[in-house]
Amino acid sequence: MxxxxxxxxxxxxxxxxxxxxxxxxxxxxxxxxxxxxxxxxxxxxxxxxxxxxxxxxxxxxxxxxxxxxxxxxxxxxxxxxxxxxxxxxxxxxxxxxxxxxxxxxxxxxxxxxxxxxxxxxxxxxxxxxxxxxxxxxxAGAQAPETHLLERLTTRERAVLVLIGEGLSNADIAKRMHLGTGTVKDHVSAILTKLEVGGRVQAALLAQRAGLLGTETP
Missing domain, CATH: 3.40.50.2300 (Response regulator)
Structure with a gap:
């Protein structure tokens, strides 16, 4: 519920x-x-x-x-x-x-x-x-620097792309054949490494960096 x-x-x-x-x-x-x-x-x-x-x-x-x-x-x-x-x-x-x-x-x-x-x-x-x-x-707002993406592992970058597509943790888990708990851990690590406060910020950073539509899990 x-x-x-x-x-x-x-x-x-x-x-x-x-x-x-x-x-x-x-x-x-x-x-x-x-x-x-x-x-x-x-x-x-x-x-x-x-x-x-x-x-x-x-x-x-x-x-x-x-x-x-x-x-x-x-x-x-x-x-x-x-x-x-x-x-x-x-x-x-x-x-x-x-x-x-x-x-x-x-x-x-x-x-x-x-x-x-x-x-x-x-x-x-x-x-x-x-x-x-x-x-x-x-808007040219002060978004997190795209070089922070270098901190991510290959798997985390793949998860980030799916976050950018608006997928939920459950949908990401199905797409990547992972457990939901594993996806939650990846998302938490991504937000920490990118120094952002939420998924929307991470998704927008991915789009600014040109990741969306260019990578697949």
Whole structure:
């Protein structure tokens, strides 16, 4: 069972997400709270995944993200927004957010995205994927140096390519004929060696380095 916490300043949004996800197989919404209660709710409910509004009047979503990332066992966090493009996206991705979802995501698509996130996948809503990635790559932001890729083993580089393709740990394990635990160990090593805070950052570094579409396991 995937345990999800929904954090949004609008009660209607919280109720909508809770209704959709509770109706899906294998997903349980353990809480739906405003931003000011987010960190305490995570401590109390221990969710696997937090869907976090990036803009809230009572507390900045990026501040909440940073606090969650400092927890001993932080949950996966995906940011929510109503906009096709948000000036905070880059900061959220660099801060370790695992995904970026629009609040008007198709209800039929939402459970699939949640499952992918919970399994370690990188998720950007279909409406914003190309815009977000292109904007990130063309912004000239201070991304980790591509020479850090030299630290990776051949196997780790292959795993990185599949991370860049958005595959979850389970999907990578199937593709490479490895155990899921082994893949998790590889992912952890990759993030450490590349000095990044999350899978999205690692994937974007791989794309900046021209790895995607050029290597296969």
């Amino acid at each position: 995937i345990r999800v916490l929904v954090v949004d300043d609008e009660a209607l949004i919280r109720m909508g997400f809770q209704h959709i996800l509770d109706a899906a197989d294998g997903i349980e919404v353990v809480g739906a709270v405003s931003g000011g209660r987010a960190v305490q709710a995570v401590r109390e409910t221990a969710p696997d995944l937090v869907l976090l509004d990036i803009r809230m009047p009572d507390v900045d979503g990026l501040t909440v993200l940073a606090e969650l990332r400092r927890l001993t066992a932080p949950p996966v966090v995906a940011m929510l927004t109503t906009f096709d493009m948000d000036e905070y996206v880059e900061t959220a991705l660099r801060s370790g957010a695992a995904g970026f979802l629009l609040k008007d995501t198709d209800p039929e698509e939402l459970p699939f995205l949640v499952r992918s996130l919970a399994e370690g996948g990188t998720v950007l809503s279909s409406k914003v994927t190309r815009t977000v990635v292109d904007g990130y790559l063309n």
